[in-house]
Amino acid sequence: MRSRTGRGLALLAAAGALVLALAGCSGSGGGGTGGDASGCVPSGGHAPRAGGDKYIVYMNALNIGNAWQEEAANLGVSVASMEPYSKCVEVRKELTDGDAQAQISQVQSMVAAGADAIVMYALSPTALNAAFRDACQQGVTVISYDATVTEPCVYNVSYLTSIPQGSTHPFMGYNSMTALAKLIGGKGGISYAHGVVGTSTDNIHYNSAMAALKNYPDIKVLTEYEGKWSSSVQQAESAKVLASFPNITGMWCAYGESGCIKSLKAAGKEIPVTGETSNYFREQLLAGWPGASIGSPPAQGGIGMKVALAVLLEGAKGIPLDIEVPYKIVTAENVKVCDKDTYTDGCNVFPPGKVGDEETADIFNEMLPESSLSASQTGKPAAGMTATPYTADYLSKYEQDPSRRYVTREACPDGWKKATLPEGVEGCAKG
Amino acid sequence: MATTTFTETMVTSSSRAVPWWRSPGFVRPVVLLVIAVAVLVAGRIFSAGLPSWGAAEAIVTQSLFVAVLAFGQGLVMLIGGLDLSIPGVIALSATTVALWTSAFKGDALTGVLIALACSALVGLIDGFLIARFQIPAFIVTLAMGGVLTGLTIGVTFGRTAPPSPAAIVLLFSGSGKLFGVGIPVVVFILVGIIGYFIQSRSTWGRRVYLFGSSPAASRLSGVPVRRVEISVYVVGALASGIAGIMLLGFSGNAQLSLGDEWMMPAIAAVLVGGTVIGSGYGFWQSTLMSCVLLTTITVVIQATGFSQGWKNVLYGVVVLLALLLMRRGTGRSPMRLLQNRIRRTAGGN
Numbered sequence: 001m002r003s004r005t006g007r008g009l010a011l012l013a014a015a016g017a018l019v020l021a022l023a024g025c026s027g028s029g030g031g032g033t034g035g036d037a038s039g040c041v042p043s044g045g046h047a048p049r050a051g052g053d054k055y056i057v058y059m060n061a062l063n064i065g066n067a068w069q070e071e072a073a074n075l076g077v078s079v080a081s082m083e084p085y086s087k088c089v090e091v092r093k094e095l096t097d098g099d100a101q102a103q104i105s106q107v108q109s110m111v112a113a114g115a116d117a118i119v120m121y122a123l124s125p126t127a128l129n130a131a132f133r134d135a136c137q138q139g140v141t142v143i144s145y146d147a148t149v150t151e152p153c154v155y156n157v158s159y160l161t162s163i164p165q166g167s168t169h170p171f172m173g174y175n176s177m178t179a180l181a182k183l184i185g186g187k188g189g190i191s192y193a194h195g196v197v198g199t200s201t202d203n204i205h206y207n208s209a210m211a212a213l214k215n216y217p218d219i220k221v222l223t224e225y226e227g228k229w230s231s232s233v234q235q236a237e238s239a240k241v242l243a244s245f246p247n248i249t250g251m252w253c254a255y256g257e258s259g260c261i262k263s264l265k266a267a268g269k270e271i272p273v274t275g276e277t278s279n280y281f282r283e284q285l286l287a288g289w290p291g292a293s294i295g296s297p298p299a300q301g302g303i304g305m306k307v308a309l310a311v312l313l314e315g316a317k318g319i320p321l322d323i324e325v326p327y328k329i330v331t332a333e334n335v336k337v338c339d340k341d342t343y344t345d346g347c348n349v350f351p352p353g354k355v356g357d358e359e360t361a362d363i364f365n366e367m368l369p370e371s372s373l374s375a376s377q378t379g380k381p382a383a384g385m386t387a388t389p390y391t392a393d394y395l396s397k398y399e400q401d402p403s404r405r406y407v408t409r410e411a412c413p414d415g416w417k418k419a420t421l422p423e424g425v426e427g428c429a430k431g
Numbered sequence: 432m433a434t435t436t437f438t439e440t441m442v443t444s445s446s447r448a449v450p451w452w453r454s455p456g457f458v459r460p461v462v463l464l465v466i467a468v469a470v471l472v473a474g475r476i477f478s479a480g481l482p483s484w485g486a487a488e489a490i491v492t493q494s495l496f497v498a499v500l501a502f503g504q505g506l507v508m509l510i511g512g513l514d515l516s517i518p519g520v521i522a523l524s525a526t527t528v529a530l531w532t533s534a535f536k537g538d539a540l541t542g543v544l545i546a547l548a549c550s551a552l553v554g555l556i557d558g559f560l561i562a563r564f565q566i567p568a569f570i571v572t573l574a575m576g577g578v579l580t581g582l583t584i585g586v587t588f589g590r591t592a593p594p595s596p597a598a599i600v601l602l603f604s605g606s607g608k609l610f611g612v613g614i615p616v617v618v619f620i621l622v623g624i625i626g627y628f629i630q631s632r633s634t635w636g637r638r639v640y641l642f643g644s645s646p647a648a649s650r651l652s653g654v655p656v657r658r659v660e661i662s663v664y665v666v667g668a669l670a671s672g673i674a675g676i677m678l679l680g681f682s683g684n685a686q687l688s689l690g691d692e693w694m695m696p697a698i699a700a701v702l703v704g705g706t707v708i709g710s711g712y713g714f715w716q717s718t719l720m721s722c723v724l725l726t727t728i729t730v731v732i733q734a735t736g737f738s739q740g741w742k743n744v745l746y747g748v749v750v751l752l753a754l755l756l757m758r759r760g761t762g763r764s765p766m767r768l769l770q771n772r773i774r775r776t777a778g779g780n
Contacts (some may be wrong), residue, residue: 063584067592197739222478223736232682232689236493237733239605243489244734246480262683266605266613267485356592357684 040088042315046139050114054090055312057117058110059305060103063095066229067358068255069121071376072145072301075363076119078375079302082387085309093379100127107131110140117141117308119301122149125200125410141311145304146296147201148408155311155321157304159296160204161404162324170404172294173209174423175329176274179292180250183272187218188249191241193227193234195254202254204407204425209252211424222248227256231278231358234259242267250274255295257281258357277330280357282349285335293330293348298376299365300325306368310390318392322400322408326366338364341373342382367398403427456631456714459705459757463720467727474731481734490726492605492615495622496674496681498722500697501704502626503670505718506663508701509643511709512568514664516557517671517697519579521690524550524675526583529593529685539596543676550672551665553579558664562657568664583687592684603680618677623719629666630715639663644711700725703753725750 040055041047048055057080061073073093080091094110096103100123108131110118118135122128122144129151132142136153148156163170169178180190192209195202213219222245227234234256242248242263250272253260257275261284264271275281276295285291303325311319330348338347343364350361350373363376372382402413404427412418412428419429451457471490474481500517507514524546531542553575560571587593601607607614630636641649642659650656671690678689704721706713728749732742 194739221736223733224738225733225742226739228688230686230688230691231684232678232686233692235682236692239489239493240730240733243483243486243730244474244478244481246483246485259682262604267489356594358592358686 040313042313044315044317045312048114049116049139052090055088055116056114057089057091057305057308057312058094058115058119059091059301060094060096060106060118060120061301062121062123063097067356068296068298068360071298071359071363072121074376074379075299075302075368075371076145076305077379078372078381079305079368079370079387080309081379082370082381082385084389085313085387088313089309091305096121096123100124104128104131107135111135111138115140117143117312119143119145119304119308121145121301122147125149125408141308141316143304143308145300150408150410152321152409152411155304155307155319155323156400156408157300157307157323157325158408159300159325159327160201161400161407162326164294165326165328167329169212169423170401170421171204171208171423171425172296172327173205173207174212176292176294177209177212177252178215179294179329179331180252180272180274181212181216181219183274183290183292184219184250186216189220189222189245189247190250190252191238191245191248192221192224193238193251193253193256193260194224195227195229195256197226205254208423208425211422214424219250227254227259229255231256231259231262235263239263239266242269257293261289277360277362278358279350279355279360282330282335282361283352285330285332286337286349286352288332290332293335294327295362297325297327297362297365298360299363299368299371302363302368302371303365306370306387306390307395310392310395314389314391319390319395320399322405323395323398324400326398327362342385343369343371403429455705456716459714460716460720463704463717463724467720467724470724470727470731474734477731477734477736481731486730488605488613488616490723490730491619492613492681494722494726495603495615495619496677496693497696497700497726498619498622498626498719499670499674499677500693501700501718501722502622502630502715503667504694504697505701505704505706505713505715506630506639507568507667508698508706508708509639509711509713510660510663511643512561512572512664513698513708514557514572514667514671515569515694516553516572516576516579516668517674517694518688518690519576519583520550520553520668520671521675521678521693522583522685522687523553523579524672525595525679525685525689526587526593526687528599528676528679529595530586532596533593539598542596543599546676547669547672550668550675554665554668555661557668558661561664562660580687587687592686594684595679595682599676599680600683601680603677604683605681615677623716626715626719635659635662640711642711643709696722696725696729699750703750703757705757721753724753 050056059073059076061069077091077093080089096106103123118140125148128149132151132154135142142154143157144154145157148158148160161170164175167175169175223241225237227237234253238260251260253273253275255276258278258280260273261281272290274292277293281293285293307323335349336347338344338350338361348361363371370385370387375381402416406412406418406426406428416428416430419427421427471482504514527546527549528542531537531545532539557571557575560566561568602614605613605615609617638654638659641654642656646656679685682689700722701718704718732745
């Protein structure tokens, strides 16, 4: 922490010097086109790196034909295109086709193209560290949303370690497994569908889910399989599971849970399922299917963008580097149709048939009231929608608890040491 | 030299010398089916739920998708090629049908016809490049697969997968029933019969075998070889296109990754079925039954409850064992095959 503050101060000083130098330039030129003229440059902040009168902000997502990624990217782009940001910011969408290696060169070219902030879906928690560090040193604000990175200068904006509303425990895996256990009455045989085996996110889900199961000794995991965060893979694999275990009493499914439901329907079974946030799944909950829907909200793309713009336009002072995005557990009891296409507190499913199976109402989040269905589909803000910038005070309410720092940074804050959390995941303990 | 190999192959594949019930074209599929049933019954060791009719139906349903792909892949492999564009063609055809019926409000039948026409066109381009310029098939089809995936992303703008028309869902999701069984089971039987007539009973099928065993000999006997070679890729791509439509119905929407998981099982099924790459030797009915066997194995492995890594290892080992057994069954040691191949290459084509 201390060293980070030191580096931050050095960066601030460097940025300040740069502003002074640029101000001098524009003064001697006699023009008024500097960032200051528009009132965009915060006190202590730096003028746009590329030299124009707008900051250049990159919004990155993965180009894998996955609704989630597209929604996240569109929300990020749309919020940056709203007043009051639009007069200070030029947003560019950049998709990643390849792997972490491809992302490294993307980061380098964004920095070279004059990026002032990069909002990134990082494919690896560590592989991009050097590229990110280099970007930070050149005065670029870097945000990693949903997927976290260990590089200390990058802001992590993620639901990964958040405590969902209505629960006292963090971690999606822990909460969804607890929900499943309750739904099946604390006994029986279940299946566990991984996402992509070996990724850090999948490990966290799995370890915390298994820790939750320790409270329910009468539940047996009959089989685990790899669903690859794809509903078509989940469907084929879960159909095999149902063939092998006709007496199964519950299914824990990672993203792509609509595949689990579809294979259950084909087999003529209705048993409790926990899965992520797809509209298809929530439509089933709406129709009374026993289950719990809990998972990663694509609103994180827009939230990540707003954090980047807060750092850029309000200054970094007081904004936590580790931000936990809030999310909810949706069950047959609290599933509620969204009547409007804009944010309404408490609604969590679009009317059946309105959106695609894999789209989700979790484009809405208390941290992103600027969200709308059209924005998530097109990247253009809903008509007349303006943004409410974050303040440091507001964001500090969402600062990550230090005990969960190890999960995202692979390091503990000063004065804390590594320890296993009650939810079965490596975290930090005081002392 | 080439002619010798060709005659040998023709004798074994047409098998006039032995009675039909002892010919490999009958014995092998029966053996494969018996093993599949035995494996399913042995699944009892791991799960009290096995064997069951439900499990059998699920197995046949998933075998259907593998079988349709393996039909196309099998023909391509008979003539020494390999089709790696399968996931791309599946994504293309599923997306075409789904977009046509959802975004353009067209009817499902027209959508299917357009999708099949697109698939055939892909096969035509593949085949032309391979036959005309002698580029290795796996390179052409790999590149084509990449192009198709890119195109599909471009057309859908990476948006949410468009939904399948309801009729196709009813046909292939397993929810629709016919004669008391799932419709996919009926379709599986139909695919088996149609495939047999195309591959083993039609003039075109015989020409493919002939071309596979010896392009030189087939040219000498007046077969339009280039046209036959191209037509194999067209039929292969059509099979992938049909599988794409089936998978669209199975999943309910046209995801880009729809076909990713199905290409390798199809290749494995062709090989375990005993088709020898580029030899003009192989039987559709064995491929069909090896689809059933391999799917049964994955179901039973699923039932073991091992962790994912060990399941993958186990599946790999079982497929390797099956391949070795099939080799022994044909009386062709890998060494002899290699010799034959070298001889044929030396003979030129």
